[in-house]
Amino acid sequence: MSTTKKELLITHLFDAPREIVFRAWTDPEKLxxxxxxxGCTIEYRHIEVSPGGSFHSCVHDPIYGDCWITGKxxxxxxxxxxxxxxVLSNELGNDVASADAGxxxxxxxxxxxxxxFEPIKQQTKVTIHQTVLEEEAKKTGAYQSWLKMFNKLSQLLIRSN
Incomplete structure (x- = not known):
């Protein structure tokens, strides 16, 4: 019997048109x-949402500490x-090993x-796929964090409409 390990895949239906949901993913003020x-906050050292653009962010967690990330x-x-x-990084934007980042x-x-982002009438189906094993994402809390963030996004979209 083979057990295939699956990567993180989450789908969520938002009560807002696709353009508005997409903007919430690309507007730094909405992010x-x-x-x-x-219970956490995020800060961006920089963010440019465009092909080839990059970001350097930090999620400040009062329990687990800071988590710095860079990306393209x-x-x-x-x-x-x-x-x-x-990519896990430090405050200066240098890559760090997974263990060093907790x-x-x-x-x-x-x-x-x-x-x-898929339109379904006046709603939007968002599907997120990450190249990490779902099992590992659940162990570290990353999977649960996405669900919590999607709830926060739902609330933002309700207030914006």
Whole structure:
């Protein structure tokens, strides 16, 4: 019997048109509102959401401490798709090993995150795929963090409409 390990894949239905949901993923001011789990905040040293653009961010977690990330936008196809890398870093933007960032040693040094936006009448189905094993994402809390952030995004979209 073979057991295939599956990568993180989450789908969520938002009560807002696709263009508005896509904008919430690409507007730095909107990202600051929702792109961190409950009880945490995010800051951006810089962010340029465009093909070849990059970001350097930090999620400030009062329990687990800071988590610095750098990344590059590989694809920005409004309002259909975003593809970006995520690399654990330090405050200066230098890459760090997974263990040094508080992740398991086998955590990928570089994740690729693909987000698709599919219109369904007046709603938007968002599918996120990350190149990390779902099992590992659940162990570290990354999977649960996405669910919490999607709840925050839902609230933002309700307030925006």
């Amino acid at each position: 600051k509102v929702w792109y961190a789990p409950d 936008y590989l694809e920005v196809s409004a309002p259909d798709k975003l593809v970006f890398t995520m 992740k398991p040693e086998d955590w990928p040094e570089r994740l690729i995150t693909t987000v698709t």
